[in-house]
Amino acid sequence: MIQIEIELAVAIYLALSILILLIWIVFEWKKKTTEDLNMDNSLWQCPTCFYTYIDSRSESISKCPRCGTLHKKEEKE
Ligand SMILES: [Zn+2]
Numbered sequence: 001m002i003q004i005e006i007e008l009a010v011a012i013y014l015a016l017s018i019l020i021l022l023i024w025i026v027f028e029w030k031k032k033t034t035e036d037l038n039m040d041n042s043l044w045q046c047p048t049c050f051y052t053y054i055d056s057r058s059e060s061i062s063k064c065p066r067c068g069t070l071h072k073k074e075e076k077e
Pocket residue numbers: 046047048049050051064065066067068069
């Protein structure tokens with residue numbers, strides 16, 4: 001009886017470990033995908049001097065670090 005309980009406990013422990021590992025993998029994968037999207041969204045190109053830079057703080061309006069022009073985010077095609 002005790003033997004079965006130990007085997008059951010080990011089985012549950014292993015199942016939980018695999019489940020946690022899978023959740024962690026999915027979480028990391030989603031995090032990476034979100035980071036990639038954020039990186040893509042934070043890339044700006046100034047329409048005045050065509051300087052390309054990364055500004056992750058701004059979402060719709062950004063200031064060019066080279067010429068100081070405020071400009072809106074260009075819509076992607
Ligand atoms: Zn500029």
